[in-house]
Amino acid sequence: MATVQDGVRYAERVVAGDIIACKWTILACQRFLTDLEQGPERGVYFDEGRAQHALDFYQFVPHVKGRLTGQPIDLMDWHTFILINLFGFVIVLIDEMTGEAVLDDDGDAVMVRRFRTAYNEVARKNAKSTLSSGVGLYMTGADAEGGAEVYSAATTRDQARIVFEDAKNMIKKSKLLKRLFGFNKLNIHQEQTASKFEPLSSDANNLDGLNIHCGIVDELHAHRTRDVWDVLETATGARTQPLILGITTAGFNREGICYEIRDYSTKVLSGVVEDDSFFAIIFTLDEGDDPWDETNWPKANPGLGICKRWDDMRRLAKKARAQVAARTNFLTKHLNIWVQSESSWMDMARWLAASRIDPPEQLQRLPLWVGIDLSNKIDVAAAIKVWQEPDGSVQVASRFWLPEGRIESAPKHIAELYRKWADAGYLELTDGEVIDHLQIKEELIEWVAGESLREVGHDPWSATQFALALMGEGMPVVEVPQTVKNLSEAMKETEGLVKGQRIRHDHNPVMNWMMANVVCKVDNNGNYFPRKATSEAKIDGPVGLFTAMSRLIVGGGEGASSIYDESDVLC
Structure with a gap:
C-alpha cells in the first residue's frame, strides 16, 4: 500500500x-x-x-x-x-x-x-x-x-x-x-x-x-x-x-x-x-x-x-x-522530446541570480540609454533603462504599460499574471482598450529626469508620432528598426553580460517572465534574432533592452562613430 x-x-x-x-x-x-x-x-x-x-x-x-x-x-x-x-x-x-x-x-x-x-x-x-x-x-x-x-x-x-x-x-x-x-x-x-x-x-x-x-x-x-x-x-x-x-x-x-x-x-x-x-x-x-x-x-x-x-x-x-x-x-x-521546438535563449538561473540595481541617486551619475518597445496599441508597451558602469558592466530597470481593457482578452493564466503584477505596481494599466501614448510619454519624461541620458531608442514601426512628441520635449530620440543588423550584437552582448555576472537588474517579474519567453533564431551567419516562445508569450521588455543595448554598444549620443545612417537619427 x-x-x-x-x-x-x-x-x-x-x-x-x-x-x-x-x-x-x-x-x-x-x-x-x-x-x-x-x-x-x-x-x-x-x-x-x-x-x-x-x-x-x-x-x-x-x-x-x-x-x-x-x-x-x-x-x-x-x-x-x-x-x-x-x-x-x-x-x-x-x-x-x-x-x-x-x-x-x-x-x-x-x-x-x-x-x-x-x-x-x-x-x-x-x-x-x-x-x-x-x-x-x-x-x-x-x-x-x-x-x-x-x-x-x-x-x-x-x-x-x-x-x-x-x-x-x-x-x-x-x-x-x-x-x-x-x-x-x-x-x-x-x-x-x-x-x-x-x-x-x-x-x-x-x-x-x-x-x-x-x-x-x-x-x-x-x-x-x-x-x-x-x-x-x-x-x-x-x-x-x-x-x-x-x-x-x-x-x-x-x-x-x-x-x-x-x-x-x-x-x-x-x-x-x-x-x-x-x-x-x-x-x-x-x-x-x-x-x-x-x-x-x-x-x-x-x-x-x-x-x-x-x-x-x-x-x-x-x-x-x-x-x-x-x-x-x-x-x-x-523520450517525450518536443521535436522542432526551441528552448529558452536566456539562462534564467543566471538572470534571476543577478544582484539588484543601485539606488537612484547613485545611478544618476552613469550614462543612460533607454529602449522603447511600443509593440502595438492594444498590447504591452515597455521602456527599459540601461546604465553603463565604468568597467563596462550594466544595470537595468524596467517599466511596463497595458490597456486595462485588454486583460480579459488574454488567456486566463496570463490575465491573472497581469492583474497580480498590476496590483503589485509592476505593470501600469492605462484606461480603455488602446495604449495611451500620451501617458507613456509624460511618465517616461518624468522617469528619466535628472539622469545622464544619452539616447532614447525606439522601433519606428507604429511609433512615429510618439517619437516626434518626445522630440518636441527635447529628448534625444533615435530610430532602431528591429532588424538582425540592430539586434544581433545587442543580444550577444546581453548574453555575455549575464554569463559573466556583469549585469544587475531590478527583478521586475514582468521582465523576468518576458526574458524567459525569448527564443533565439540563428541564421547561417550566426546572427541572432529574438522570437517568442509561444504565440501568447510577450517579449517587449527584452526587445526594449536590446534596443537600448544596441545604442550603448556604438556609444550612441556621445559623438562616437555609429553603424547607423544619419537618416536613422531623428534629432
Whole structure:
C-alpha cells in the first residue's frame, strides 16, 4: 500500500540524485520539499491525512489491462508523488465578498485544495491514463463534493473515452467500486451525491453550461485550439476546490495550447512565475542528452522496468536509428522530446541570480540609454533603462504599460499574471482598450529626469508620432528598426553580460517572465534574432533592452562613430 512517505522519499531521492531525472522533475520535487517546510509562511499547508485518503482509494482501483488485470494498482513512487501534491496541499478558503476566512460550525477555518490546475507530461506507456482514471473516480465519488461533475475531454470522443473507459472497467472489476458507482455506456454516476463522470469531445460549442469539479484533458498536445481547455477552466467558477488536469506526451505544435501550458509550467518550476495554484511535472531528457544512451531513458520514462519494458524501448530505439521515418515518433512518444521546438535563449538561473540595481541617486551619475518597445496599441508597451558602469558592466530597470481593457482578452493564466503584477505596481494599466501614448510619454519624461541620458531608442514601426512628441520635449530620440543588423550584437552582448555576472537588474517579474519567453533564431551567419516562445508569450521588455543595448554598444549620443545612417537619427 502506498503511503505519503513513499512520495516524500521519492522527492528526496530525486533531489539527491539517487533517482535519475531531468531538471524539470528535479525542480518539481524541490518545490514540493520547499513547500513542506516554508509553505505555511504564505498560507500553504500540507494535510497528510487528505493525501493518504487519496492514496488509500487506489487500494480499491484495479488494473484493467495486461497480466495484472483485476489486481489492485500498486502505485509507483512517482504516481504517489503526484497524488500527494494534488490532494495534500491545502489553503484557507476565503469568502470573496468579505475577504475573510470561511469558518466551519466549530469556528475553524475551512481548508480547500491548493492546486486548481495540473500538468503532467510524460512519455507513453507510463500509466498516466491509468493514474488519471483513478483521479476521475476519486473526485466523482470519494471527494465529499455534492453534485460533482467530472469530465474526460479530448480532441475526439474516442480519445476522451480512453480515460473514461478505463475508469468504467475499474468499476467492473472492483466489488467496492461497484457499490460506490453505477454506470452506462457514456456515464458513471453516484446516486448518493448526485455526481457523474462523463467523456466529452472537443466541440467546444457543446460544452456550455458545465459546472466542473474535475476536468481531465487527455493528450493535450493533440488539441489544435485552446477552446476545450478554456471552456473547462471557465466552468469551474462555482466550485471551491476544482481541478483541471492536463496529461500528455510531447508533440510538434508549438503554437497550440499544450506548448503554451508547458511553457507556463517551466516558468512556474524555475521560479520565474509564482503560482501556488498550478502544479506541474515534466519527464523528459535534458538539453544535450544523447537520446540513444539508454541511461537517459528513465528521465522520460519513470515507469521503465515496471509498466514499460526495457526490451521494447531498445527495439524501438534500434528501429528509430535505422529508419529516419520512425525517429520523430520515438523522440516524441517515448523520450517525450518536443521535436522542432526551441528552448529558452536566456539562462534564467543566471538572470534571476543577478544582484539588484543601485539606488537612484547613485545611478544618476552613469550614462543612460533607454529602449522603447511600443509593440502595438492594444498590447504591452515597455521602456527599459540601461546604465553603463565604468568597467563596462550594466544595470537595468524596467517599466511596463497595458490597456486595462485588454486583460480579459488574454488567456486566463496570463490575465491573472497581469492583474497580480498590476496590483503589485509592476505593470501600469492605462484606461480603455488602446495604449495611451500620451501617458507613456509624460511618465517616461518624468522617469528619466535628472539622469545622464544619452539616447532614447525606439522601433519606428507604429511609433512615429510618439517619437516626434518626445522630440518636441527635447529628448534625444533615435530610430532602431528591429532588424538582425540592430539586434544581433545587442543580444550577444546581453548574453555575455549575464554569463559573466556583469549585469544587475531590478527583478521586475514582468521582465523576468518576458526574458524567459525569448527564443533565439540563428541564421547561417550566426546572427541572432529574438522570437517568442509561444504565440501568447510577450517579449517587449527584452526587445526594449536590446534596443537600448544596441545604442550603448556604438556609444550612441556621445559623438562616437555609429553603424547607423544619419537618416536613422531623428534629432
